[in-house]
Amino acid sequence: MKAKIIVMPKRTVLDPQGKTVKHALESMSFRGVKDVRIGKFIEVEIEGSDRAALQKKMDQACHELLSNPVIEEYSLEIQ
Amino acid sequence: MKFGIIQFPGSNCDQDVFHVLGNVLDQPTRYIWHKDIALGEVDCVVVPGGFSYGDYLRTGAIARFSPAMQAVADHAKAGGLVIGICNGFQILCEAHLLPGALIRNRRLKFICDWMQLRVETTDSPFTNACRKGQVLRLPIAHGEGCYFAEPAVIKRLQRDDRVLLRYVENPNGAVDNIAGICNEGRNVFGLMPHPERASETILGSEDGRMVFESILRSAVAVR
Numbered sequence: 001m002k003a004k005i006i007v008m009p010k011r012t013v014l015d016p017q018g019k020t021v022k023h024a025l026e027s028m029s030f031r032g033v034k035d036v037r038i039g040k041f042i043e044v045e046i047e048g049s050d051r052a053a054l055q056k057k058m059d060q061a062c063h064e065l066l067s068n069p070v071i072e073e074y075s076l077e078i079q
Numbered sequence: 080m081k082f083g084i085i086q087f088p089g090s091n092c093d094q095d096v097f098h099v100l101g102n103v104l105d106q107p108t109r110y111i112w113h114k115d116i117a118l119g120e121v122d123c124v125v126v127p128g129g130f131s132y133g134d135y136l137r138t139g140a141i142a143r144f145s146p147a148m149q150a151v152a153d154h155a156k157a158g159g160l161v162i163g164i165c166n167g168f169q170i171l172c173e174a175h176l177l178p179g180a181l182i183r184n185r186r187l188k189f190i191c192d193w194m195q196l197r198v199e200t201t202d203s204p205f206t207n208a209c210r211k212g213q214v215l216r217l218p219i220a221h222g223e224g225c226y227f228a229e230p231a232v233i234k235r236l237q238r239d240d241r242v243l244l245r246y247v248e249n250p251n252g253a254v255d256n257i258a259g260i261c262n263e264g265r266n267v268f269g270l271m272p273h274p275e276r277a278s279e280t281i282l283g284s285e286d287g288r289m290v291f292e293s294i295l296r297s298a299v300a301v302r
Contacts, residue, residue, distance in 0.1 A: 009182075013227055014252060016187050065144070068137055068173065070180040071227055 008039035083121035092128035126167030139169035168269030179228030185252025195247035204297030217272035
């Protein structure tokens with residue numbers, strides 16, 4: 001199966017990359033940009049078919065390695 | 080005092096630290112490979128600067144899982160001294176030996192420059208040779224040096240006098256101008272500036288020696 005993980009900086013954390021890209025969009029005359037935030041997309045291929053068990057395992061991986069809960073939040077989908 | 084310097088693939092300040100501790104300060108110093116399970120006999124562990132594991136995923140995120148870091152955590156728990164410089168600071172935060180995290184500099188630029196750092200407290204094994212309020216001239220060289228922690232954590236650091244160094248002028252957006260903090264037990268110190276690059280006059284400043292001399296002084300005083 002595949003775990004698809006999106007890691008984003010927390011709202012309370014400065015995201016200078018997002019800000020810079022927002023400015024770049026504005027300077028190419030792209031109007032109406034309210035906010036840009038930049039995160040990561042991670043795909044993990046895993047053995048097994050027990051979705052609940054994999055969810056639990058991947059949650060732990062997200063919490064301990066793939067994201068840093070001090071500065072980031074993640075969403076996880078098992079497919 | 081016996082020093083051990085952890086070497087990760089991508090460490091690049093390990094030899095600078097070795098030079099200062101071994102040659103300038105004449106202390107028994109050796110390297111500890113990241114795959115070593117035991118630290119051997121050491122009083123103070125140095126987690127040096129660099130780009131451990133290529134800074135993949137997040138700075139310090141992978142290094143945290145190396146066998147040597149497990150041993151460093153045990154050493155810290157037992158009250159042993161640990162100092163993490165630059166990437167070492169990032170690793171100590173990822174390893175939860177220090178609170179908070181280091182994120183991209185406010186203006187996204189890698190900053191390599193001399194800084195003025197104020198010693199905020201002398202109540203630590205890493206600053207006890209300094210004067211409170213003393214300003215040290217040390218270089219920084221980082222792209223991810225912006226210290227971040229939730230307001231409650233910052234408050235606790237302030238209340239417990241655990242901010243050891245602050246930037247006189249904030250270069251990177253760090254919360255509360257924080258450049259270096261210690262843990263609750265005051266035996267683990269992380270800082271973004273490089274004292275090892277400023278320990279000889281020929282390099283432009285000797286102020287960094289104050290940090291290492293504090294450690295030597297603490298060997299006599301503590302525990």
